[in-house]
Amino acid sequence: MAIFDSTISNDTLIALDLERADIKSMNIYNDGEGLTIDVELNSKPHKCPVCSTETSRIKGYQNKIIRHSILNNTPCIIDYRARRYICPLCGKTFFENNPFTNKGSRLSVATVYNVLADLKNPALTFSYVASKYHISQSTVANIFDRGVNIPRRTLPECICFDETYAFKSDRSNYICVLVDYKDKKVIDILPTRRMQDLTDYFYNIPLEERKKVRYVSFDMWQTYRSVAKTMFPNCVTIVDKFHLLQEFTRKATRVRIRIMNKNKKIKDELENEARRLKKEKKKLPPDKQEKLIQAQRNYYILKKFEWMIFSKNKDILNPNLEKKMNHALGQYCNLYDLFNLLENTDEDMTEMINLKDELYDFYEKCTYEESKAKINELIIDFRSSSVPELVSFANTLTQWKPEIINSFIIIPGINKKMNNALIENRNKSIKLLKHSSNGYTNWKRFRNRVLYTINDDEKFKL
Numbered sequence: 001m002a003i004f005d006s007t008i009s010n011d012t013l014i015a016l017d018l019e020r021a022d023i024k025s026m027n028i029y030n031d032g033e034g035l036t037i038d039v040e041l042n043s044k045p046h047k048c049p050v051c052s053t054e055t056s057r058i059k060g061y062q063n064k065i066i067r068h069s070i071l072n073n074t075p076c077i078i079d080y081r082a083r084r085y086i087c088p089l090c091g092k093t094f095f096e097n098n099p100f101t102n103k104g105s106r107l108s109v110a111t112v113y114n115v116l117a118d119l120k121n122p123a124l125t126f127s128y129v130a131s132k133y134h135i136s137q138s139t140v141a142n143i144f145d146r147g148v149n150i151p152r153r154t155l156p157e158c159i160c161f162d163e164t165y166a167f168k169s170d171r172s173n174y175i176c177v178l179v180d181y182k183d184k185k186v187i188d189i190l191p192t193r194r195m196q197d198l199t200d201y202f203y204n205i206p207l208e209e210r211k212k213v214r215y216v217s218f219d220m221w222q223t224y225r226s227v228a229k230t231m232f233p234n235c236v237t238i239v240d241k242f243h244l245l246q247e248f249t250r251k252a253t254r255v256r257i258r259i260m261n262k263n264k265k266i267k268d269e270l271e272n273e274a275r276r277l278k279k280e281k282k283k284l285p286p287d288k289q290e291k292l293i294q295a296q297r298n299y300y301i302l303k304k305f306e307w308m309i310f311s312k313n314k315d316i317l318n319p320n321l322e323k324k325m326n327h328a329l330g331q332y333c334n335l336y337d338l339f340n341l342l343e344n345t346d347e348d349m350t351e352m353i354n355l356k357d358e359l360y361d362f363y364e365k366c367t368y369e370e371s372k373a374k375i376n377e378l379i380i381d382f383r384s385s386s387v388p389e390l391v392s393f394a395n396t397l398t399q400w401k402p403e404i405i406n407s408f409i410i411i412p413g414i415n416k417k418m419n420n421a422l423i424e425n426r427n428k429s430i431k432l433l434k435h436s437s438n439g440y441t442n443w444k445r446f447r448n449r450v451l452y453t454i455n456d457d458e459k460f461k462l
């Protein structure tokens with residue numbers, strides 16, 4: 001006879017994944033430390049797991065305590081009176097089927113489900129999830145390891161290679177991230193970007209699959225080019241535009257800092273001299289006074305308005321906008337005027353900004369065909385530059401010339417050029433995972449966690 005408290009709501013039953021008809025008795029009480037659900041199921045015929053004979057012969061009972069973390073504020077356990085059956089034919093004894101746990105587990109299905117659902121969020125740590133469900137961190141890790149095992153995705157037509165500094169292993173400080181450019185999914189992540197490791201990895205993928213890869217884009221890491229050329233016999237190699245521009249930006253910053261330091265040195269020396277002269281009630285001679293004012297202005301502009309060098313703010317190009325008083329410079333100016341001053345702080349600054357414009361125009365205006373001739377002009381202009389920091393950029397352009405030209409190819413099917421911009425966002429998520437994990441030491445777990453959280457279509461299994 002079914003005896004259960006009629007106050008047990010349907011919600012509780014659903015949370016337990018039970019039909020009312022399954023329950024022989026259920027009693028829920030709070031003992032002050034948390035909620036306990038005493039439950040016994042109705043007896044019903046079971047098939048023997050050995051010989052499949054149907055039986056209803058009861059061998060006995062055993063109480064099982066199951067962690068059932070469905071409530072946010074209170075720990076909850078199921079005290080389950082588990083029935084054992086015996087097979088009349090072969091004598092095998094076995095537990096009845098139950099909806100609370102997977103075989104051998106002391107955690108309810110709902111707990112496992114909740115834990116795995118929460119771990120989909122890259123911001124939640126194992127220890128946070130553990131305390132939320134009143135279980136240990138190693139239990140969370142076990143649930144994760146059992147529930148999430150994500151295979152590599154099939155190699156697509158367009159692959160972006162990138163790396164991020166995330167998982168410290170004995171092999172490498174970088175992890176290599178492979179992204180499908182078309183569907184934006186992460187194909188796989190590898191614990192290293194070393195030649196031998198990448199080669200081993202791709203050798204294990206059938207050649208037929210590798211032959212289908214047509215476009216591979218990467219930053220300027222030689223290994224990626226070699227690996228792509230040997231492993232994907234039909235691919236076109238592409239250097240990512242953003243990485244190339246980043247390299248230019250680094251050099252441009254060096255130029256600016258050098259000019260700033262030069263002005264600071266003049267400014268400091270003349271300020272000291274002026275101070276000494278003041279004690280003797282004298283002043284700097286007019287030519288030095290003018291030199292000091294120029295150095296002070298240059299230093300101020302280079303420090304305060306350097307952001308304009310790479311800015312896309314259209315106001316910079318408009319001379320007719322309202323001018324405001326700039327007290328440091330002692331004049332009315334708008335962004336156009338300020339940029340003009342910035343550009344003219346030094347001959348090297350003028351040249352650097354001209355070369356920057358040339359490089360940006362190259363990327364913005366050239367077609368694939370035009371890029372082949374234009375890149376040679378760029379190389380000559382950088383090579384013959386009088387700015388020492390920029391001369392070596394000609395080497396970068398020469399070294400990666402075919403890959404830079406290839407970056408102008410409009411990819412059939414998506415009608416876009418290929419770049420790695422989307423990977424950078426993914427790297428942010430990976431860094432977040434790394435940050436929220438207090439350092440993973442288990443590569444397999446880290447890899448699964450990354451793929452599980454980043455690819456929204458990856459599922460867990462209970």
Ligand SMILES: [Zn+2]
Nearest residue numbers: 048051087090
């Ligand atoms: Zn049997």
